Amino acid sequence: MTQRATEVSGAGASALRRVLPMDQLPEATASALQQMCRIRSFAAGATVVHAGEMQNSLAFVARGILRMQKTLQDGRQHIVGLLFEGDMFGRLFDGPPLFDVETATHSDLCILPRARFEALLLESPELDQVVMRSLLHDLDRARDWLLVVANGKIAARLAGFLVMLCARLPSGCASSASEAGLTELDIPIARVDLANLLGTRVESISRAFHALDAAGLIEIHRPDLVAVRDIEGLHEEAGGDLTSFRIASGERLPPTRTGRV
Amino acid sequence: MTQRATEVSGAGASALRRVLPMDQLPEATASALQQMCRIRSFAAGATVVHAGEMQNSLAFVARGILRMQKTLQDGRQHIVGLLFEGDMFGRLFDGPPLFDVETATHSDLCILPRARFEALLLESPELDQVVMRSLLHDLDRARDWLLVVANGKIAARLAGFLVMLCARLPSGCASSASEAGLTELDIPIARVDLANLLGTRVESISRAFHALDAAGLIEIHRPDLVAVRDIEGLHEEAGGDLTSFRIASGERLPPTRTGRV
């Protein structure tokens, strides 16, 4: 199940462009990136990174969805986050990774040699800034997850997950749902993974899905395909203060007044 | 309850040194930081930052413990993390903050004007690197929190909290506990806050404390002062794979073999 990857020839440039704002980078940086970038394609269920195993590379997700997960002492696995198109992973400036990374779907990754990327970071303030913003954004999302996962009731956690999924998916269901009223949403991971992600069991996940359906918030078409009937309702169910949601629904957070520290 | 702060004269340099590895920075950067740094002291329970209110400053915690929290629609509050000595907060390169920051204990903060700090980041790659490492570290800790909070049983979450508290406290209880067997641990926040942090209620927190006591893992001396009897046991109870713990207990994560991506 490990390292089953296909090397893809060429096409590194276009993949990189989907992943990084290449137009914000100077020519030299962009071409250096393209030269060091290597694309690899992984089947669903492949282990891309083993926790504790030193990596010489960093990677960007060009396509697909991956799981970051920790295996606990008792064998239970817990997912600490999902990686979507455009996300970076691998440990910058640091030791071995702290969790496994596995593909949830068929995925293409831009692989970059760590040392060369780090060197390029020092040379190119623009790239450095892009990476730093990405880190800040990751932190925000991790904190959103905290809100979602800390929810007492499972249905609320699931609602939060669905909202964040809407917010991140290329299709961007948030906007269309508010007007049209029905957006289809692919659930990219199986119930087991969802259970690991939300800190519960498959059975509870199943019941939560059907509870949200009964509440009229979603419609279950297939186990892995639901339609969102009421994204606002889902957001409320989830506690109602997810940053990702506000960003996804195009809200411009207006500075109310100038605060002091 | 807001903005009740005392301006402290002088002493910015020594406070900064507790917060940043000043010796790793070039002279020019260090002195620029010292010049733009302003120390302010806050009483416990003060609101330092309001969510959504644009800030012109960033801050480092020089002393004390602060809460980052979101207020949900239904009025419930949820704590998304604690800030300890050395932590940075405030939104770099970005809009208004996404959560409130309140002092849990009497706290001293190093306040830095955001624009000048960001400018300095561009000039000083060393400072940039320090900040980036700090962000990476924050991300790791946020993911640790995810593991802790996603735990099904409350006692396990509390155990995780205590382990992470040990790992972060200046006293560093982890090492002494393993040999001596009894380290006192100040609980820096009230039960209500602990409940908000762990996504549960005060009553459950209380019962969880006494359950851990009954299990012989801790001793409750006062509501806000416990002794850790068995830090390893706590770590196991929490699921047993907290990065913070491994770092705190001085474990050097050895690269097993060189992995490929």
Next chain:
DNA sequence: CGGCAAATTGAAGTATTTCAACGTCGGTGG
């Protein structure tokens, strides 16, 4: 068509929430 994995459903057991009451501590004011 059978076999397998994933998802669902049911029912009993366990943990947490909720509501209510009580205890402790520290401060206030008579």
Next chain:
DNA sequence: CCACCGACGTTGAAATACTTCAATTTGCCG
């Protein structure tokens, strides 16, 4: 000095939600 009060923590008991185990259904693939 002491009674009172409020904030905080603890405890108990009933209601609720989740977990666990077992059984069944569904969909997919050989």
